[in-house]
Amino acid sequence: MRMLLIEDNVALADATREYFLNLGHPLDWAGSVEQAERSLSFDDFDLLILDINLPGRSGYQLLQSLRSQGNKIPVLILTARAEVDDRVSALDLGADDYLVKPFDFRELAARCRALLRRERGDASSETQYGNLVYNQSTQSACVNGQPVELRPRETQLLELFLKNLDRILTKDDIANRLYTFDQAYTPNAIEQTLTRLRKQLSDSSLIIKTIRGLGYLAHVND
Amino acid sequence: MRMLLIEDNVALADATREYFLNLGHPLDWAGSVEQAERSLSFDDFDLLILDINLPGRSGYQLLQSLRSQGNKIPVLILTARAEVDDRVSALDLGADDYLVKPFDFRELAARCRALLRRERGDASSETQYGNLVYNQSTQSACVNGQPVELRPRETQLLELFLKNLDRILTKDDIANRLYTFDQAYTPNAIEQTLTRLRKQLSDSSLIIKTIRGLGYLAHVND
DNA sequence: CTGAAACTGACAGCAGCCTGACAGGCGCAA
DNA sequence: TTGCGCCTGTCAGGCTGCTGTCAGTTTCAG
Numbered sequence: 001m002r003m004l005l006i007e008d009n010v011a012l013a014d015a016t017r018e019y020f021l022n023l024g025h026p027l028d029w030a031g032s033v034e035q036a037e038r039s040l041s042f043d044d045f046d047l048l049i050l051d052i053n054l055p056g057r058s059g060y061q062l063l064q065s066l067r068s069q070g071n072k073i074p075v076l077i078l079t080a081r082a083e084v085d086d087r088v089s090a091l092d093l094g095a096d097d098y099l100v101k102p103f104d105f106r107e108l109a110a111r112c113r114a115l116l117r118r119e120r121g122d123a124s125s126e127t128q129y130g131n132l133v134y135n136q137s138t139q140s141a142c143v144n145g146q147p148v149e150l151r152p153r154e155t156q157l158l159e160l161f162l163k164n165l166d167r168i169l170t171k172d173d174i175a176n177r178l179y180t181f182d183q184a185y186t187p188n189a190i191e192q193t194l195t196r197l198r199k200q201l202s203d204s205s206l207i208i209k210t211i212r213g214l215g216y217l218a219h220v221n222d
Numbered sequence: 223m224r225m226l227l228i229e230d231n232v233a234l235a236d237a238t239r240e241y242f243l244n245l246g247h248p249l250d251w252a253g254s255v256e257q258a259e260r261s262l263s264f265d266d267f268d269l270l271i272l273d274i275n276l277p278g279r280s281g282y283q284l285l286q287s288l289r290s291q292g293n294k295i296p297v298l299i300l301t302a303r304a305e306v307d308d309r310v311s312a313l314d315l316g317a318d319d320y321l322v323k324p325f326d327f328r329e330l331a332a333r334c335r336a337l338l339r340r341e342r343g344d345a346s347s348e349t350q351y352g353n354l355v356y357n358q359s360t361q362s363a364c365v366n367g368q369p370v371e372l373r374p375r376e377t378q379l380l381e382l383f384l385k386n387l388d389r390i391l392t393k394d395d396i397a398n399r400l401y402t403f404d405q406a407y408t409p410n411a412i413e414q415t416l417t418r419l420r421k422q423l424s425d426s427s428l429i430i431k432t433i434r435g436l437g438y439l440a441h442v443n444d
Numbered sequence: 445c446t447g448a449a450a451c452t453g454a455c456a457g458c459a460g461c462c463t464g465a466c467a468g469g470c471g472c473a474a
Numbered sequence: 475t476t477g478c479g480c481c482t483g484t485c486a487g488g489c490t491g492c493t494g495t496c497a498g499t500t501t502c503a504g
Contacts, residue, residue, distance in 0.1 A: 097263070107260070138390050139433075151434075151491090151493080152435045152493095186495075188451095195453095196452095210450070210451090212449065244471095374482095375481080410461090411482075411483050411484080413461065413463085432460090434491075435459090
């Protein structure tokens with residue numbers, strides 16, 4: 001579960017980050033809409049926590065532009081203004097929930113969990129790719145009806161490839177999905193994970209081709 | 223079984239809470255309709271116990287708005303007024319039961335159990351999972367016809383797993399079910415309870431698998 | 445053919461989980 | 475009140491298995 005907090009108040013951001021870290025959930029932080037857009041452009045997040053009152057472009061504009069691009073990522077709005085209008089328009093714009101400052105961290109965490117659960121609980125989370133069936137809610141895969149034991153890293157990698165079929169993924173793309181900013185990684189770690197994933201999926205119709213010097217490309221062979 | 227009590231009388235709320243905690247059922251408390259709405263928006267409850275005479279927006283309004291949203295959660299109304307009119311209109315609005323203050327805690331608990339049993343729909347609250355039979359109304363379990371002695375915490379955990387077969391439950395999910403907001407918990411407490419539950423169910427066909435780094439998954443092995 | 449990139453088996457560190465032992469808290473009985 | 479038993483959370487030690495590193499090998503483009 002990867003979350004991005006967009007908040008210009010450094011003290012609040014730090015405290016929030018610390019709280020979530022203690023819960024075991026890494027939280028990336030962006031101080032402005034511009035910074036957030038940069039993070040979003042080369043990284044996938046599962047959830048955004050978005051302050052409305054930001055210097056420069058407001059949180060609304062970010063939310064609006066995300067939704068107009070068809071991005072459905074769950075967004076939780078933080079607002080200092082308690083007016084109902086604010087809340088209504090936030091939800092109208094496509095926010096999934098809101099919280100009025102000052103708030104209790106426990107409530108924020110509970111709401112995040114609720115959003116993620118809603119996301120996870122969605123039906124039709126099972127998708128078929130040739131003889132490979134992947135279930136996103138249980139994070140499990142079957143090949144020819146036989147369950148395949150995937151480790152967390154392999155699962156992350158598989159999800160990434162399934163979301164990007166027939167598209168080249170560079171090692172950097174992959175690293176950005178598997179590791180947070182401050183986690184160091186070596187290209188070899190990715191290669192190793194890929195080897196393990198390929199071994200698990202050796203009988204499946206999902207083929208992960210190496211494109212030497214560029215990256216990898218997954219496609220379904222049928 | 224997670225319940226929310228909406229009651230402005232602090233002393234009564236505390237006493238009720240204590241009573242249910244002793245029975246092994248976490249009970250969250252909201253002092254006003256606004257607070258209740260906040261709790262309801264980000265957490266799932268199995269039952270509401272709702273005082274009608276609340277400062278500000280009344281319990282009726284909350285009930286009405288819940289039902290108009292199509293929310294079917296069982297609601298038990300508490301009322302200090304003994305008038306029949308009150309009761310009738312509460313039931314009209316979609317309350318499932320009512321109780322006139324002052325009341326006996328044992329009666330409240332019995333009515334809550336009855337509501338939850340009705341909710342589940344099946345007349346016999348006994349369900350079979352392979353060689354494991356669980357009776358929800360007596361909160362007792364049998365494996366191969368032999369009764370299994372379960373402690374309150376273990377029972378809560380078992381119920382949670384039975385309601386979520388073949389679905390991953392994270393430690394957070396579990397914590398949210400076993401503990402109220404303000405109760406601190408450590409992951410280890412859950413692990414310990416799980417160890418104890420597994421030991422009790424070692425001969426049963428209910429398997430609780432650990433999914434390292436993610437959570438737990440229960441399924442019936444037959 | 446050559447060098448760089450990618451693959452992969454072996455291994456070690458470590459985080460997550462399990463579990464036995466213990467202690468605090470509570471209810472109950474004397 | 476004291477003593478006892480039960481429940482449940484904490485602690486610490488141990489174990490498992492995941493994951494990154496290393497090093498040797500293979501592959502491939504030029």
